[in-house]
Amino acid sequence: MTTQAIPKRSYHQRELLNKILVTSVAMFLLLVFLAPLGYMFTTAIKSDAQMSDPQAPVIWPHSKATFEYNGESYELFNVPIDGDVRELAMVKKTRTQSEFLDPNNPDAGTILWEGNWRTLEPVYVRDPQWQNFKKAWDDLNFPRLFLNTLIIAGFGTLGAVGSSVFVAYGFARFNFRGKNILFMILIATIILPVQATLIPTFIFFSRIGWTNTLLPLIVPHYFANAYNVFLMRQYFMQIPRAMDEAAMIDGAGRLRTFWSVILPQSIPALTAVSLFHFFFAWNDFFSPLVYLASKPELWPLSVGLQRFNALYGRQPNLIQAGALITLVLPVLIFFFAQRIFMQGIVFTGVDK
Amino acid sequence: MATPDLVQPAQELANTKSKRMSSREREQLKWGLFFISPWLVGFLVFTLIPVVATLILAFSDYNPVQPDMVQLVGLKNFSTMLTDAKVWTSLGVTVKYALLAIPITFGFGLMLASLVNSKSLKLSEGFRTLFYMPAMIPIVAAGVIWAGVANTQTGWINLGLGAVGLPTPDWLNSTTWIYPLLVLIGLWGTGNLMLTLMAGMQGVPSEIYEAAVIDGANGWQRFVNITIPMISPVIFYNLTLMLIGAFKYFDLAYVLKNGTGGPQDATLFYALNFYKNSFEYNLMGYGSALAWVLFLIVLALTAVLFATSGRWVYYAGGDGS
Numbered sequence: 001m002t003t004q005a006i007p008k009r010s011y012h013q014r015e016l017l018n019k020i021l022v023t024s025v026a027m028f029l030l031l032v033f034l035a036p037l038g039y040m041f042t043t044a045i046k047s048d049a050q051m052s053d054p055q056a057p058v059i060w061p062h063s064k065a066t067f068e069y070n071g072e073s074y075e076l077f078n079v080p081i082d083g084d085v086r087e088l089a090m091v092k093k094t095r096t097q098s099e100f101l102d103p104n105n106p107d108a109g110t111i112l113w114e115g116n117w118r119t120l121e122p123v124y125v126r127d128p129q130w131q132n133f134k135k136a137w138d139d140l141n142f143p144r145l146f147l148n149t150l151i152i153a154g155f156g157t158l159g160a161v162g163s164s165v166f167v168a169y170g171f172a173r174f175n176f177r178g179k180n181i182l183f184m185i186l187i188a189t190i191i192l193p194v195q196a197t198l199i200p201t202f203i204f205f206s207r208i209g210w211t212n213t214l215l216p217l218i219v220p221h222y223f224a225n226a227y228n229v230f231l232m233r234q235y236f237m238q239i240p241r242a243m244d245e246a247a248m249i250d251g252a253g254r255l256r257t258f259w260s261v262i263l264p265q266s267i268p269a270l271t272a273v274s275l276f277h278f279f280f281a282w283n284d285f286f287s288p289l290v291y292l293a294s295k296p297e298l299w300p301l302s303v304g305l306q307r308f309n310a311l312y313g314r315q316p317n318l319i320q321a322g323a324l325i326t327l328v329l330p331v332l333i334f335f336f337a338q339r340i341f342m343q344g345i346v347f348t349g350v351d352k
Numbered sequence: 353m354a355t356p357d358l359v360q361p362a363q364e365l366a367n368t369k370s371k372r373m374s375s376r377e378r379e380q381l382k383w384g385l386f387f388i389s390p391w392l393v394g395f396l397v398f399t400l401i402p403v404v405a406t407l408i409l410a411f412s413d414y415n416p417v418q419p420d421m422v423q424l425v426g427l428k429n430f431s432t433m434l435t436d437a438k439v440w441t442s443l444g445v446t447v448k449y450a451l452l453a454i455p456i457t458f459g460f461g462l463m464l465a466s467l468v469n470s471k472s473l474k475l476s477e478g479f480r481t482l483f484y485m486p487a488m489i490p491i492v493a494a495g496v497i498w499a500g501v502a503n504t505q506t507g508w509i510n511l512g513l514g515a516v517g518l519p520t521p522d523w524l525n526s527t528t529w530i531y532p533l534l535v536l537i538g539l540w541g542t543g544n545l546m547l548t549l550m551a552g553m554q555g556v557p558s559e560i561y562e563a564a565v566i567d568g569a570n571g572w573q574r575f576v577n578i579t580i581p582m583i584s585p586v587i588f589y590n591l592t593l594m595l596i597g598a599f600k601y602f603d604l605a606y607v608l609k610n611g612t613g614g615p616q617d618a619t620l621f622y623a624l625n626f627y628k629n630s631f632e633y634n635l636m637g638y639g640s641a642l643a644w645v646l647f648l649i650v651l652a653l654t655a656v657l658f659a660t661s662g663r664w665v666y667y668a669g670g671d672g673s
Contacts, residue, residue, distance in 0.1 A: 015472075022472040026479050029467070033483065033540075036501045039508045043500060051506065058511060163390040170387025174380045186391060189399060191592070191654050193600050195626050196647040199636050200405035201398060203416065223394020254383050283490045285603045290631060302492045309496045310610045316500055323493040334488040338481050345544055346551040 044136075044321035045128040051317055056124060063127035067103045074101065076123035079113055093117040129317070136321035140308050142301075149300040152217045152288075153281035159222035160277040161270060167224040168232030169258055173244065190226045194286070202290060212295040217287050221277065228273045231347055235269035236262065272344030275337055282330050301326050403647070409640035417634055429641035439642070441617050442625035449621070450598035453535045457594065458587070461545035466575070469550045480547075487543030495607030498537045499524060524608060527618040534619075537604055545590055552583035581666045588665045592657050596650050602627065622646060 043051075046061040056062055065076040067089035074089035079100060088100035091110055098117045099110040136142070171183055205216045239262060247257040263270070285302040292298050299307070305326050309319050334341060373381070385392070410429055414422045433439050467473060468480045486494070501507045502523035510520040521529040556579060564574050580587070605619040606627075613620035613628070626646065630639030 018472040019474055022467070022470050023474045026467055026473055030479065030482055033486070035508060036497050036540075037486075039501045040497045043506070054505075058506065163394075167388045167391040170384050170389075174384030174387065176377070176381040176384040179384060182388065182392075185395070189395070191596055191650055192399065192403075193596070193623075193643070193646050193650055195600070195623060195643040196406055197399055197402035198406075199409060199414075199630055199640050199643060200402040203414075203419075203636070204402075206416065220394070220398050222390065223398060224391040229391065254386075258387075279488065285492055285606070286627075289606075290627075293631070302490055305490075305492045305496060306607050306610075309492075309499070309607065316503070316506070319496055320500055323496045327489045327493045330488050330490060331485060334485060335481070338484075342480070342484065342547055345547050 040320045040323055043317055044132055044324050045130060046132075046317045047127065047129050048315060048317065051315070055122065060126060061128045062124035065123040065125045067101070067106075069101060069103075069106050076103070077117070077120040078123055079120060081111070081113065087123050088113075090117065132317055132321045133325065136318045137325060139312070139318060140304055140322050140325075142304075142322075142325060144297065145299055145301045145304040148214070148298055149282060149302075152214055152284075152300055153278050155218045156221045156281045157274050157277045159218065160225065160228055161273050163222050163224040164228035164273060165232055165263070165266070165270065168229045168236055169262060171229065172233045172236035173241075186226050186229060198290070205291070211291055212298065214292075214298060216291045217281075217284070217300075228276065231273060231276075231344060232266070232269050234347060235266055239265055268340055268343070269347075271337065271340045272347070275333070275341050276344065278333070279330055406640045406643050406647075409637055410644050412637045412640075413635075414637040414640070415634050416636055422637075425637065429638045430645075432638065433641060433645065438617070438620065438625055442620045442622045445618065445620055446598055446601065446622045449531055449534060449601065450595065452531055453538055453598065454591070454594050456535050457538060457542060457545065458591075460539050461542045461549055461590075464542060464546040465549035465553060466579075468546065469553050480550075483546060484543035486540035489540065491603045492607050494537060494540055495604050498533070498540075499608055502533050525615045527615050530608075530615065530618050534604060534608075548586050548590065549583060552586035553579060556582040584665045585667060588657070588661055592654060595653050595657070599623065599646055599650055599653075 042059055042061060047063055049064070050056045050062060065087075066073045067076055068074075069089065074091055076087050076089050077100070078085050079088045087103070088111065089103050089106075090098055091101055092099040095116050095118075097112060097114045099112055101110055102108060171179065171186075201216075201220075202211070205211050210216050210219075243261055243265075244257050247261045252260070282300075283302065284300070285306065288300050288303045289306075292300075292303065296304075296307075305322055308322050312319055411424055411426060412422050413425050413428075464483055468476050468483060470476070473479060489497075502509055504510055504520065504522050507523075509523065513520050523529045523533040560578055560582070561574055564578055569577065600623050601621045602623040605613070605621050605624050609615070609619050611624070611628075613624055622642075623646070626639055626642045629635045629642060
């Protein structure tokens, strides 16, 4: 109401100012929020020497500069001479005086400098160590971990989607006594801590010889879970019943109706559920830790990276390189499928 | 929870009719059970039977190394828990973390949701995606990255703090500073909270805001008196999950301190103590007792939340179901 009294242009200016302000706050916040990824990346391409060198630049990957002369390699230092700082290659060092070569004119002989060489600053050059990724890849045994993770996530997703879609259809389309109570029980399992079922399940799996195999990480997902069923059921309830009825009149049975009428219409929901499970499996650390503790050749990435982190504490650059190769695939998939994925989150989290 | 409206007429129909099922009802029952059978079997095998079995094991001294020597020991495991200092430490750690993490995470989530929902934000969809993205980073990788960021010498947190002259704590080895660090790492997972809160905000009818503007309410008043109550179901849902989550908290504590629970048991969360007893010390009878107590705590918390929800959760639909 009051805005009408203000001249139009100043209203627009205020609006613009607001936009600039809010967007810059968001930009700043985002930068801080994602800064650890910057740390990860710059650390991953640093050399071992830089990690343990307190004088080295902290942010960018650098190495000490050297100068090759007559088959020998000499380190470069910033040497103050006659009020000037020159980059010189150190040939001989002692505590009171050192000899240097001028890299621009090495044949002119050595330059003598008085003082303790330890007070001199080394010259650093940018030197990203791309081979760290290769090293982390090999040391982590990445192909093996990656394959294990893919098997767990792939087969698990198949089971989670297949079973949940089935169960959700049952809850969405059929009316029978006790259905509501069963559905309530299903939803209530969301709050059940895994710990409450873990020990007997572990004993059961170890009795039938499944511990130290991938089966305990895959098979239980073939029996549907609350989140997925809930999401799929909400989706099915939006599909008009007339579609089912038309198919039935045309002579299709229950299974056929489900398969050729309902499923083709549910691709977005199926995709969302697949993504949820895939990310869950990629992330899962606790179950593989419990079931595969003594079987390194079956570890997924999560356990492999944790052990790598515990063992390679002295090489933070390789650890960060390992973290980076672990997160690339899920983050890429997320960017490609973000719309469906984020809709799915809203679907399960709000529509209760 | 959701009341499936489609069910109502059928139930009324069933009540008015005789007890014998009509052929239609039988058909519905048959196919309904057929479709939900995977879950029924799974619920029995992987939930109901194990929960009961956990209770039985809780009264035994089961040890997987000598499974045949198992004996019933009565209430011994539960009485041991009462005097086990680690149990009380782990409860303290869990509660301390929950009390710190939940308000901060909610504050941050509400702020992010308001931000990405703001009409004044340019490219809001891009911001939404990028603020959500860290939630997709595998938790072990996130822990490893943050352990580096929190490093006393080379980590960026302390470089930043030191640059502006603030104290630079040893985050990973301080029994005080490890908690803010865990909360900070947890903020990377705020994506889900942000999205659900944002969707809740978008569902608030704009007439309510317009009416409030006419009544002279400012932005903050509208946020506190309209937005918050209108999205209280979403807040309730997330609060429940987070409270339960604190008692299941395990992965990050394990990754950051390699499962030791250090420094000085400061990361000995309840779930970590359970894991160590059950799978490191092989005390599965005792672990079962710990698991059941965890289950009871979670049940009690949920019950309290649901019991009080009528007072502060507003359901636009009216009936609170």
